Amino acid sequence: MATRLQFENCCEVGVFSKLTNAYCLVAIGGSENFYSSFEAELADVIPVIKTSISGIRTVGRLCVGNKNGLLLPHTTTDQELQHLRNSLPDQVLVQRIDERLTALGNCIACNDHVALTHIDLDKETEDMIADVLKVEVFRQTIASNIIVGSYCTFSNRGGLVHPHTSIEELEELSTLLDVPLVAGTVNRGSELLAAGMTVNDWIAFCGSDTTATELSVIESIFKLREVQPGVTMHEMRKSLFDSFL
Amino acid sequence: MRLEKCWFCSSTVYPGHGIQFVRNDAKIFRFCRSKCHKNFKMKRNPRKVKWTKAYRRVHGKDMTQDSTFEFERKRNRPERYDRNLAENVLKAIPKIDKIRVTREERHHKNRMKGKKEKLQREAVKELEQSISLVKAPSVLQQDPSLTLPKIKVKVSQKQSEENHAMEE
Numbered sequence: 001m002a003t004r005l006q007f008e009n010c011c012e013v014g015v016f017s018k019l020t021n022a023y024c025l026v027a028i029g030g031s032e033n034f035y036s037s038f039e040a041e042l043a044d045v046i047p048v049i050k051t052s053i054s055g056i057r058t059v060g061r062l063c064v065g066n067k068n069g070l071l072l073p074h075t076t077t078d079q080e081l082q083h084l085r086n087s088l089p090d091q092v093l094v095q096r097i098d099e100r101l102t103a104l105g106n107c108i109a110c111n112d113h114v115a116l117t118h119i120d121l122d123k124e125t126e127d128m129i130a131d132v133l134k135v136e137v138f139r140q141t142i143a144s145n146i147i148v149g150s151y152c153t154f155s156n157r158g159g160l161v162h163p164h165t166s167i168e169e170l171e172e173l174s175t176l177l178d179v180p181l182v183a184g185t186v187n188r189g190s191e192l193l194a195a196g197m198t199v200n201d202w203i204a205f206c207g208s209d210t211t212a213t214e215l216s217v218i219e220s221i222f223k224l225r226e227v228q229p230g231v232t233m234h235e236m237r238k239s240l241f242d243s244f245l
Numbered sequence: 246m247r248l249e250k251c252w253f254c255s256s257t258v259y260p261g262h263g264i265q266f267v268r269n270d271a272k273i274f275r276f277c278r279s280k281c282h283k284n285f286k287m288k289r290n291p292r293k294v295k296w297t298k299a300y301r302r303v304h305g306k307d308m309t310q311d312s313t314f315e316f317e318r319k320r321n322r323p324e325r326y327d328r329n330l331a332e333n334v335l336k337a338i339p340k341i342d343k344i345r346v347t348r349e350e351r352h353h354k355n356r357m358k359g360k361k362e363k364l365q366r367e368a369v370k371e372l373e374q375s376i377s378l379v380k381a382p383s384v385l386q387q388d389p390s391l392t393l394p395k396i397k398v399k400v401s402q403k404q405s406e407e408n409h410a411m412e413e
Contacts, residue, residue: 098321
């Protein structure tokens, strides 16, 4: 089930929030609207935490995490680190890493089993990812873009990649990640998927500019819609994919 | 807010002081004052500049390895806040400081051990070698002691008269 929302009139929801299966990080906004949209859906299921990272509100792009852990850049202040550690459940390992590329959310895309990383990432960081997030790490490009964390987003059930990804690359990635992938856009044709939306296994949040077509693609690939018996769903999906690819 | 260390001299940089330089490879250099900043711009190596902590450590003037330094290390994996733990840590900090200071003093004392004897030996040697600067060799032959004789000076009575003049 996908929800449309805005952060202070900006449709890039994935920039200001980080959603995983075990927790959700939200930026501190002027009004509580953003936070309350997340809270309305998630409050009794997973903790929703308001935070900044090194004083910056674009938490979605600076950190990376899954249900096993959370990785933060070295610029994170001690107070923020402590706040996150106190608010997150104990199974989630919070770790600050020393890495030249501090925008970890733009460099690393991950779900609970696999991670795709920027090519120029340090070896120690790669080991740290495998250790803290408990994932298998692959260095990849997506449609010749090295910042994989922005141009693709995937959960344990499905994934969305840059619209200009070729079919061969799509199949290669799909076998690597073990999830079905589709090339799509968000927020009226924006290629930056991870910046425009945030998703976990049962819910997705998109920018309010997202068209109905994009929303239905998202709902189908991430398997967010309740399973409807019958052919109509199948036909709808086929027609959507045809018009897209 | 975090109290950082100056890259050049290793002193603490308090908020509102110093300059931070970020190089193109994203390495951050923090300086406590313009003295350290200017030395850095001159490409001086802190390990060769006498007044820095780096020099003192490398040349054995200050303690290098000690368990008290482990407490001040930067940690990247935080622990959940526990009030008792925080209280114990706050109580322990001055104790650890005291221990570190005593250990540093001990290190200094060890380093300075044998200084007194060395000075004594040097003084004796100097006396033997350079007594000619003070006492002529002919006089030395008559009186072979290396110390100067005591000269007694008689004080005259005129001084009391001078004082009266001053007091008026």
